[in-house]
Amino acid sequence: MLLAVEARAHHDVPPAVVKGPAPVYPEGAPADGEARRVLLRLTIDAAGQVQEAEVVQSAGALFDQAAVATVRGWVFRAATRDGQPIRSRVKIELIFEPPGGVAAGKTALAPPQAPAPLMPEGPSPHAAPSAEAAQEEVTIQAQSRMSTRGAGDVEVHLGKLRAVPRQDAASILKLAPGIFLTNAGGAGHPYQIYLRGFDAREGQDLEFKVEGVPINEVGNIHGNGLVDTHYILPELVRSLRVVEGPFAPQQGNFAVAGSALYDLGLEQRGLSASYMTGSFGTQRALLLWGPSWGGPKTFGGVEVFSTDGFGANRSARRMTAMAGYEGRLGETGRWQVLATSYATHYAQAGVLRVDDLKAGRVDFYGTYDPQQGGDSTRHGLVFRMEQSKGGFSWEQSGALTLRDFRIRQNFTGYLEDPQRPWQSEHPQRGDLIDQRSKTLTLQALGSGRKSWGALGRKHSLELGYSARIDDVDSLQQRNRAGTVVPYRRDLDLASVLTNVGLHADAELRPLPKVTVRGGVRSDLFHYRVQNRCVLTAQAGFGGDEPDTECFDNDRTGYRSVDQTSSTASDTLQPRASLLLGPFGGVTFSLARGTGVRSLDPQYINQGLETPFAVATATEGGVAYTGELAGGELSARSMFFRTSVDRDLFFNQTEGRNTLAEGTSRTGWAGMVRLITEHLDVAANLTLVRAIFEDTKLLIPYAPSVVGRVDAVLAGALAEVGGKALRGTLGAGFSYVGPRPLPFDERSQSIALVDAAATIRWGWVQLGVASTNLLDRRYRLGEFNYTSSFRTAGFLPTQVAARHFNAGEPRAIYGTLTLSLEDPS
C-alpha cells in the first residue's frame, strides 16, 4: 500500500483567501469607464491576518487607500510548510471596476475574489532557513471572471468539500442544485445526468466545457452530445460553474438544460503520490505534480485505476494523464496549454428484471449478458491565450481531440431479432448492441470584450465566435448472444459535422444596482452524412443474396448500398438576464434564454432544413451573501421553467436516444453554503415537475425531488513532534425521490451517505473513505420496458416490466498520500 517515494525537501502551500470582500470603487474617483489596478504586497501572519500592506504599484491616492482598506478586511488561510502555518508575503493586484452594478462575476457561492495564486515571485520559497522566518511571495490577481447570469448560475469552489468522497470529476456536479447522477454502465461508462427534470442522458442536454472548450461529442452513436468526464482527474478540478439554463450567449450546442464549466488547476505545489485500495479489488495510484515555479495551471497528473467491481461483470481498468502549462503573455496576458490522454476498458452488468430477482432467477448484483462493456480512449490538446489591457480583453482557444468509443449493451435479451423473409431460418440470436464511434474534432473559440463608461457606470460588449468540425465514423451492430460475433448492421454512418457560432454579449448598467446582461447567439450547423447501409430492411425482397445486410436494389432496380445526405440550418438564440442589487447582500435576478441541441446525424435528410431541439428557459431567483458565525454564508432560491419543443428519450430497443414530443419542466431550486475556518457545509434541494406538453403526463425517469448535503470539518488536532496533526472529517448525503416510471409506476427513492476522514502529519496523509456507508441495497436506475431474457422459459414476454441497475453496496477505501517537495 505504500508508495516508496523519498521526501527530499519541505512541502509548502501558499496562502489563500478565506474571506475577502470585493474592492469598492472609491467615492469621488473618476468614472471614466477604465478599471484601475493597484498592486499591493501583503505580509500575512501565521494566523492568516494581514500584518502589513504596502503599495507596490499605485493607481492614485484614492485607489491606493481603498485598496489597503479593502485588504485589511481580508482573512487568509496562512501559508504552510510541512503542514505548519507560517508567515508569508504575497502580492495582490486589486482591480477597481467603475461603479454601477453587482460585483461582476463573483457568484454568491464563490470564495472571495479569485484567491488563486498565479505566479510565484522573488526568491525561492524554500530558501528560508526556518519556518518561522519563511516568507513567500506570490501574486494574487483579484479580478473577477465571467459575469453571473442570475441565481441559477452557480460557481462551486470545492474548498474543504474536496474531502467528501468523490470518485470522479462528474461527481462534483452534485454540488450544484438539482443534479442527480447515475452510472448504470460500469466504471468506464459516462454518467447519466439528471438536471432540473431533464434526463440529460450522457450529456445530450448539458453543455460541458473544460478550460473553456466544449467536450460534448457531436454525432456519437450512443448519444448525440455524449460527455465522458472520466478523463478528468477530480483532483485537478479547481472549480465548477453550472449555469442551469441557456442564459449566457457564450453557451453553445447542447446547452438545453444548461452548461457545466470545469476549471482545471492544481493549487498544491510539489509532488504528491497517493495510493488507494479497498473494496472489490479497487486500486488507484495517482501522481500529481505542481512545480514551484508555476502557477495552478501548470501541473501534471497521472492516474492508474483498476477494480473488479461490486458484482458480476463490473471490472474496469483505466489510465489517465493530464498536463498543463501556463506562461505569461506580455504584462497582462497568459497562454496555456493542456494535454490529456485517457484509455479505459470496462465490463458492464446491464439491467436486471425485477420479476427475475423476486423469483430468485438472478442475483441482485448479477448480469444476464457478460459480453456487455466498453472501451473508450480520448486524447486531446488545448491551447489558450488571453490578455487584458486597458478597457479591452480578449481570449482565443484551439483544441484537437481524438476519440474512440465502443459500448456493448443488451437491454432486451432476445426480442429484437425478427425472422425476415431474406434471412435464413434462425432463432432469436440475442440483442447485444455493439456501438462504435471514432471521432476527430477540431475546435476554435475566441472573444473580445470592450468596456466603456457612461452615465457614471461601466458597460461592456463582448463579441465572440466558436467553430468546430467533427469527423465521425459510427457503426452499430447486433451481436449473437454471449459472443462478439455480429449478425446484423443497424447503422453505419460517416459524418462530417460543422458548427459555427457567433455571439454578442452586452453588459449594461442603466441605473445604479441595475445590471442587464445578455445578447444573442447564432449557430449554423452543417451536416454531411454518408449512410453506408441505407436499406437494412426490404419490403419487397428480391435480387439480393439471402442474409444480405445492406441491400443494393429497391423497387426500381439496382442502387448503391450507400447514400449521402447534406443539409444546413441556422438558429438565433436570444438570452438575457436582469440583476437587481446587491441590497445588503441580496441580489435579485431574472433570466430568460433559448438554447438548442443539434440533430443526431442519423436523422439527417437531404436538403431538409434540420429541425433543432429548442429549449426556452425562464428563471427568477434571489441570491444572498453575508456573514454567519464568523464565516461566509451564501444562499440562493430560484424558480424555473424550461420548455423543449423536441425532446430526446432513451430507447432501450434502439440502444440510443430517439426523438419525442415537446416537454416542459417547472420547479424550484435552492442551495446554501456556509464556510468558516473549520467548517464547510453545502446543501441543495430541487423540486421539479416535468411533463409532456400535449398530454400533461409526467416525463418518465426524471426525478422530481433531488437533494444533497455536503459537510466537512477540518482543523488541527494536535501537535506531534513539533508539527501539526491535521484532520478532516467529511460526509455527503444524497436523496433522490421516487422517479415516475411508465405505466404510472414509481421507482424506489434513493438515500445514501458517503463519508471520509483524513489525517495529515507533515508530508504524510492517511485517509479512509466509504461510499454507501449504511450499506443500503438500492436500485440506481429503474426502467419499465419490454425485454425477454428467457430466464423463465421460452414464452416471450412482450409487456413492459420493471428493470433495474443495482447500486453499489458499501465500499471502503484507504488512501496513503505522500506530499513531496518539488526537487527542482
Add this chain to the structure above:
Amino acid sequence: MSRIIPLALAPLASVLALVACVGSTGAEKFEFDAAMGGVDRSPEVPYSFTNEYGWTVTLSQADVTVGPLYLNTVSPLGGAASFWRRWSPIREAHAHQSHLGEGRIVGEVLGQIRFSALSPELVRFPVRGVVSEEEVRSAELWFYPPSEVPPETTKIGSAAIEVAGVAEREGEQVRFRGKLVLDDVWLPNAQVGDRDNTPITAIRQVRGVPASFLPSPGGRLEIRMDLAPLFSSADFSNLAQNPMSLEDPQSRALVQSKSGKFATDQVMRVMYQGLRASRGTYTIQWRP
C-alpha cells in the same frame, strides 16, 4: 439571515405542494385473470353442427392447448403507426418475428392451459395476466410448445388440439380422431428470400383476433372458442384412405405429413386453417 429564511421557505412550501400533487405517466398497469373455454352452450346437448359439405359433425373430444396470449392496441386490419410507435420512450413490442407488423402489446398472459373446447366451462390460466389501461383492439393466441422448449424448434410432440368425433352425411358415417401439431409440416415450400417464407414461430401464432375493450382493474379476460370453423369446409369422405386410428381402431386417423405414405388430409388442413383463423373461431370479451 432573517431575510433569507422566508425567502427560501416561502417558495419551497408552494413548490413542494406542486410537486406533491399526484402526477401520472399514464396507462396504469395491473394484473388480471384470464380463462378460456368452449362456446356458451348446454353441456347436456352433444356438440354438433353441419358444415358446408353437409356433414353433420358431432365432437366427442376437442382438447386445446394454448398459450401465451397477448393483447394489442392495433385493430386487425389496422396498420397506421400510433403515437406510441413514433414517440414512445417505451419500446414497442412488435419487433419479434411473431408480432404484428404494427401495434404495441399492452397485455399478456404468459402461461398455457389445456381445456376442452366442448365445455362452456372456462378454464383459468395458471398465471395471472398483466395489462396496462389502454384500449385493446386485437388479441393474439399463440399455440406454443411448452415453456421449456424453444419456440423455434420445428419438431415438437405437443398438440395444439386433439379431436375425436363422428361425421355423418346421408347415412354415411365416418369416425375420426386426430392431433394437430404445429410443426414443420405446415411450413410452406419456400426458400430463403421468398416473400411467403414463414418462420415456424409464425405458424404457431394466431394474430389479429378482433377485440375491443378498455381493460380496467378488477376485470377478467374471457376467450371462447367455437369449433365449427375448424370443420366448416371439411369433407370427411377424403378420410377413406386414411389409416385407422391407433387409439380407436374404429376411427380414421387425421393425418398431417409432408412425406411418407400418407399426405396431410383435407380435414386436417381445414382444421389447421380454422385453428389459425383470426375471425370466427375466437370470441374475446373483457368482464369488468
